[in-house]
Amino acid sequence: METIDIVQHNILLSYTSKQQFSQEQFWSEHTLSMLLSGEGRVYNNEETQRYTPGTIGLLKRNQLAKTVKIPSADGKPFKSVGIILDQETLRRYSAANGLAATSPYTGKTMLKLNQNHFISGFFDSLLPYFEQPGQLTKRLSELKTKEAIELLLSHDPGLKELLFDFSEPFKIDLETFMNSHFTYNVPIKQFAKLTGRSMSTFKRDFKKAFHQTPERWLKDRRLDKAHFLISELRQRPSEVYLQVGFENFSHFSASFKQRFGYNASTVGQ
Template identity: 85%
Template sequence: METIDIVQHNILLSCTSKQQFSQEHFWGEHTLSILLSGEGRVYNNEETQIYTPGTIGFLKRNQLAKSIKIPSADGQPFKSIGIILDEESLKQYSTENEIVTKLPYTGKMMFQLNQNRFITGFFDSLVPYFEQPEQLTKRLSELKTKEVIELLLAYDSRLKELLFDFSEPFKIDLEAFMKSHFTYNVPIKQFAKLTGRSISTFKRDFKKTFSQTPEKWLKDMRLDKAHFLISEKKQKPSEVYLQVGFENFSHFSTSFKERFGYNASTV
């Protein structure tokens, strides 16, 4: 089988023998993961994180990021294990342990942890579930979540400020944010959340700023970006459509011809 992606409660088991670009760009919850084989790349507008076997990475919640899964040159598949540290579980843990943070977290949105035998051992304990995911019950997942929270706090107590920061994004400059993030393929409601707005306020502010609906503006911006990459950077249409935020090649091809009057392949 070329690709196996198992989501068992809040634990993610992924294995693929083909290079894959992510289609989900919004990370709504904290995610901790380890790469077992192959190579992984996760990038946002500020930086790129490169994962090699043994790398443990952390992605903060409420951010836009893209990822690439790459099998190794010697034939090893991309294989990783991740655990989602959802807000509900973290709030329950903070209540049970009387944890209070005073200020919102302002550090990096994604980073790697130095190899730690306890956290590595935690992920090792999840490897057998690739073969029998049904054995990973909801109760076990809850216990595993509490275990890894304990391990993270033991690894670095400063992570408390990150894990238990439950503040929501505040209202930011809509124009600057959208011009920097239009290639991320997420629903309008996620753009609204990340700019600190309700969906109705977002649409109203967007129309005032760009004199277009968000849907029309995003489509045009993505197509213009694709045209530039194909015509100036000589990239192939099949390589471009995911980069600029389209979900499938067919929709991209049709939209490209409607906007420019010719096929992307003839640019």
């Protein structure tokens, strides 16, 4: 078994015995996770977080972030367990307990929590369900989500500002955002959401700013970035295609040749 990702309701178990870049780069919901073995790296445009066994991390919703899963040098696989803190449950919890954010959250979007035996124990309690997934009913997963929220607030009451901020992204400068985030492999609708626009407004504003469609511009920018990494930094094509936002190597190779007239493997020769 090389790689397996199990999703049971909103509980996640990830396992891989080989280094792997995550395909999921848009985090639509808050996610709490703990690394069990191996090493994890999560990075966005602001920072990189390194996770070692026992590290507990909280990723804020509505952000672009890339992850790398790395088995340990002694042969142990990458293994993590996580839980999605969905908006519906958070809204119900907020209303039932009279808790609300005082203003839109502007703090860090990737948080490492200090060693907390209660949260560690919470994740340990989830592991048996992956051996018998049928035992984890929807009702149980909802109770587990509420338990996670309770534990987070007990750990740091100030986390209510992040958890109960239900505001949506507001309209921001499109050109600056796209030039900073074009390497993230997410649908156009996610770029529209993150810049605070409807799809129609996003496409109209994009054409005004870049004089191209989003699809064409993204493809060209990613290929130009790949060409730079290969020609100037001497990285291999097989190393860069995921970095710049392509899903698979064959599509990248064909697109590269179509744009530049030669194969990526011949650059610098």
